[in-house]
Amino acid sequence: GAGVSQSPSNKVTEKGKDVELRCDPISGHTALYWYRQSLGQGLEFLIYFQGNSAPDKSGLPSDRFSAERTGGSVSTLTIQRTQQEDSAVYLCASSLSGAGNTEAFFGQGTRLTVV
């Protein structure tokens, strides 16, 4: 596609429910990142996928969070047993390579509200 696509754009869920957030990166981009943007915490790195390498999960805040990337393309971020503090905008980004100097292209994000 022309840009990074995220769905849904908005999600309201009840505390304790599981949610799945989807990211469709730019075609041909080997690197994919998930970030979380919340008031008071700014933009936090969550997880990084690069090609077929094992993902860097060092930013995931708890074991309730997991992500996978199928076929080197689409990625799904799953949050189990959601809590109110999980409310945030979840941003996905992709880049052509995993090199530190390459531009990351961001999707418009999924706004998650846990009630």
Next chain:
Amino acid sequence: AQSVTQLGSHVSVSEGALVLLRCNYSSSVPPYLFWYVQYPNQGLQLLLKYTSAATLVKGINGFEAEFKKSETSFHLTKPSAHMSDAAEYFCAVSDDTGRRALTFGSGTRLQVQP
């Protein structure tokens, strides 16, 4: 470990005035530095990046930034603010060691007064 500090969570300027948004970084290796802009309910868009070539970097929409190693700074400037520049601006750092994701500053919200 890398970090970025953006001084001033809110900056207000008059239309036509100079825009200066401050960013200081910390990195144990030569850094790559970025400025991103975020308009309401949008993702982040790259304004410009420093990747060890020219220290004065020109970006989109008339913005530029200068890398100053001695001051560990990468401040963003624009000579004349437009109303359309009102947005949130994020400075970010990365490198080619360890985690290759961006580390962001806390952001600066720019208001442009008519």
